[in-house]
Amino acid sequence: MTTMLIPRAVRAQAPALSKELAPNYGSTVCRRWKSGPYGYTQAKALVYSKYGDPSNVLSLHTHSISPSLPSNQLLLRTLATPINPADINQIQGVYPSRPPFTTLLGTPEPSAVGGNEGCFQVQSVGSAIKSVQKGDWVIMKNTGFGTWRTHALAKENNVLKIEDKEGLSPLQVGTVSVNPCTAYRMLKDFTTLEPSQDWFIQNGANSGVGRAAIQLGREWGYSSINIIRDRKTAEDTEAMKKELLDLGATKVLTESELQSREGAAHIIDWTGGKNLKLGLNCVGGPQTQALTKTLSQGAHLVTYGAMSKQPLSVPTGLLIFKDIKFSGYWVSRWSDAHPEEKKKTVEEILTLTREGKFKDVPFQEMRWDWGTEESVLKGGIAGTLEGFRSGKGVLVYGDT
Template sequence: MFSRTAVRSTVTTSRSNAILSLKARAASPLVSTAAGPCCGPLPNAFMGGKRFIAVYGYTQAKALVYSRYGEPKDVLQLHKHSISPPHGSQVTLRLLAAPLNPADVNQIQGVYPSKPPFQSTLGTSEPSAVAGNEGAFEVIATGANVKNLSKGDWVVMKQTGQGTWRTHAQMDESQLIRIANKDGLSPLQISTVSVNPVTAYRMIKDFCNWDWMRTGEEWLIQNGANSGVGRAAIQLAREWGIKTLNVVRERETPEKTEALRQELRELGATAVVTEAELLSGGFKNQVNELTRNGKEPIRLALNCVGGKSATALAKTLAPGSHLVTYGAMSKQPVSLPSGLLIFKNLAFDGFWVSKWGDKNPQLKENTINDVLQLTRSGRFKDIPVDEIRWSWETEGSALTAGVQETLSGYRDGKGLLKFEGGD
């Protein structure tokens, strides 16, 4: 078993010898000593790459941390530390799964607006931050004053920047959202619910006054339609009776492009076009045909690309509609013709789910529960993932390489850290 929490050591040794052993380990270069309110002064019990049971209820843990900004392969380190027994309203958590999102990598690079603080609470040699913002954890121990969580509960983070790329964590119960009903759900589904699906849900719900009496007669258009947000938007729009016009980048071959089109149609996409088609001179005629010459208006555009792609999306919108930008994959500015503002009275907004969630924790929880209910009923499908299995023996270099690969081109699925250790 990995990462078991021992109430008392099973090693037959005297208290005095145990204390001497602890002092010796504290002086060893193989050992890192955790400190701070959640990680007590008891050192780790590692030797020769093997893990030993910690004494007096301490849990052995590992975390992917960084003490400076840069490329993941250059700055991420796997840090070993100890977590003390929870007290008060604290709970000790074990990782189930954590996705690798672009924002996570941007934080490591130091280019994301929101950055977790560098701290010394895990006993690192330099103040460091734990990477990752999203993930699913299981409660394995609770403090005496914990009211709403129990051992075995599954939770997600209430706010961003709490660090999810770690085998174990200790947090106050107020920092967590309990999954009210985990029956029929997998760690994958729960670990990926709080960023991409919530982003899609809120943009569709909050930036357009849909005429719900016209179910099936209004559209949204989006680029990056095969992304996590795009796939979520397709399924939610289908659930709510909204048609979707979806834009994707061409794949390496026509066959792969067509396979992607079909994959999105199976999720519920009404129509799928390529970026080349979007930017072509004949796209206006294609839109007119789909929307019956505007009788079925395109009311909302979701933009994660920017540049010419965003401009082309805006040109398809009906008067009084909205374009919402939530990403900038092309790294090009959004350029909008003045006529769209003057004569079509279009509105242009940005949406950042991290900031929104921090300001609206209860609404975030409600949104998560709505999406999970759809998932449980089979009406919201999993995203494709590329699992990175994390056991106690996994080397830090293997984990770091997996993170770095998220920066590569086309991928079969989102990177996902899946922890295979025990309590």
């Protein structure tokens, strides 16, 4: 173990770190990555110091991380981080969880790092760390850590180790904890679906969550009715239907088909009118009424997204006469309250991935290299707000 003496002038170049994350100049020496003078790791992060449109408020901040780690800290190198709708809402200031603004990274204004999910490789560990070692892959235990950054200092209890990374890609690991876990828990935690008998229906079926629900449903023997928005052309709509059927969807309808008399009749025919026990609502708005009306007596509608940005309106009779139960689901609440369950759910989904039973959502990879300019990163992130996208935006870290 080498002890480095850091001259006062060089120490002054490092950003002001809090006491908690302040370097311990006399303990472990970490491996250099993009190294600066005296072995400092050069790092970048997409930060914001006020809420607003990501293309206005995000900025790329460069800072240094000391080669000496406090005994209870890990240095992580980021491999892949998705851009989820919630990340954008968080930066806009319209999401319920808001990471605190701090000066930990030495930003001129107190700020937070964007992003909530990702796959990281352990670069070096402090002397007291036992549960992970250099080279391991980890994900964040809780949301709100701030993942759009090339490197991070974390504590042992901030991370969940991926027990077996063999056969997995950073993209698969970096996108497992939000969408697939949400689909998994919504299918399991609200009502009991009988395999080979019961059905669920969902809108936003081509979303990350929707695709995960289709595949888990297929794996567990639940039939699914999947609602998508009509595409610009009939060919595009058919192509999207085929994509979801190939993933394991039992039926796929467009919003307009669902609203037609024939659509409703088909659903009664397929489900026997009594086995459609669960609805998953990604969209909200008036269009969700048609979906809710198809549910069987006593079924459950679980709302997890509001992509239409419209309130959900429900005919009173569905509550009184059909006894439909309405709930909301928020994966952050679940994962913060049940970290062990999160680990088990993540490992189960990754096992299915490794076995080829759980396919990736289509990705639009955005490479983040050391020289990638702020405007490129911000442009890519802002673009993820658009509908009818061909894939989920994921930042993939290159020579950072």
